[in-house]
Amino acid sequence: MNNLLLCNFSDRHDSILETGKRNIMITIDGSKGEGGGQILRSSLALSLVTGQPFRIENIRAKRKKPGLMRQHLTAVKAAMQISSAKVDGEGIGSTEIEFTPGNVVPGEYTFSVGTAGSATLVLQTVLPALITASSPSRLVLEGGTHNPFAPPYDFIEKVFLPCLNRMGPTVACNLERRGFYPAGGGRFTVNIEPVEKLSPVDISERGDLIGQKAYAIMSNLSGNIGRRELKFVQKKLGFGKDCLQVIESKDSPGPGNVLLIEMRYSNITEIFSGFGELGVSSEQVAGKTVKQYENYDMAGVPVGRYLADQLLIPMVMAAGGKFRTLKPSKHTLTNISIVRRFMDCAIECEPTGGNAYEVSVG
Secondary structure (H helix, E strand, O other): OOHHHHHOHHHOOOOOEEOOOOOOOEEEEOOOOOOOHHHHHHHHHHHHHHOOOEEEEOOOOOOOOOOOOHHHHHHHHHHHHHHOOEEEOOOOOOOOEEEEOOOOOOOEEEEEOOOOOEHHHHHHHHHHHHOOOOOOEEEEEEEEOEOOOOOOHHHHHHHHHHHHHOOOOEEEEEEEEOOEOOOEOEEEEEEEEOOOOOOOOEEOOOOOEEEEEEEEEEEOOOHHHHHHHHHHHHHHHOOOHHHEEEEEOOOOOOOEEEEEEEEEEOOOEEEEEEEOOOOOOHHHHHHHHHHHHHHHHHHOOOEOHHHHHHHHHHHHHOOOEEEEEEOOOHHHHHHHHHHHHHOOOOEEEEEEEOOEEEEEEO
16 A cells, blocks of 8 residues: 555545535445444444534445444444434444434443444444533443454553543443353443543653563363463563463353453553454464564554554544554554544654554644
């Protein structure tokens, strides 16, 4: 991907969005860019923040099962609930919806996916609007907390929310029960103390390494699986035994395994995750997770790829800020295109050497 594409999103001709003036319906082609659920979630979040209605067609067109799945429908209904939005076309399997938001109303809400679909992704949909709402909110989210294709709860708590809180709000979460794919059944709460306006942040340096650990979380599976994963991490990264831990999740409804490598620096914490699956050895799971960290470490940047996706909307809401990250993924590029069309601001992404890039807003 060439630098021109990365640096000048406002001039792209293959844009995901056909835009109109504020309060005129925006049409989104969900088959463009990464072609998945991120397009829907970002559009819902930005619609709540800006008050602009939108219509999305070809929802999740690039996935094996296109259209709304349970977690996406829960995100739509959560956005409806906090803003008394008008929605046409919502339903399992729907490939097109029209969403017209009302005023965002903070308060106490419970959002239940009802399956192993990711509850953390539902949180991503409503959180931007609630962190600048007129009063505090408390959310209860039920569903998957540790899914292969979504940020695990640990990432939200230890990586994303500390960065978000630097922008002004106070958001705290508490895990009550883990839910692994495919059984789900997890539950966590989120308390939100909003601010009137977010403040820009600069996340350009990691700072000194102040702590590291790897932990394998096991649910209804042999602890030996986790011990093998940690043995591989120890061999490849040289972690001491005091940095390794197997955690038995006693109350999760179904089986599951996730390996997490947590690196704490003076300016940021990053977490890298790998999920156990049938037919994949513990060493393979650990190898992929270690590789994620090694790519991050070699780039010398503070912000990993998944965090980069999640920082974009808050930074645009703050009308400023910057961070250094790895070469942007297709998810990030798609997210930038969507943000750029809902909100009038400059977003630049420039290479700074090696596999490092600087993303700046404002």
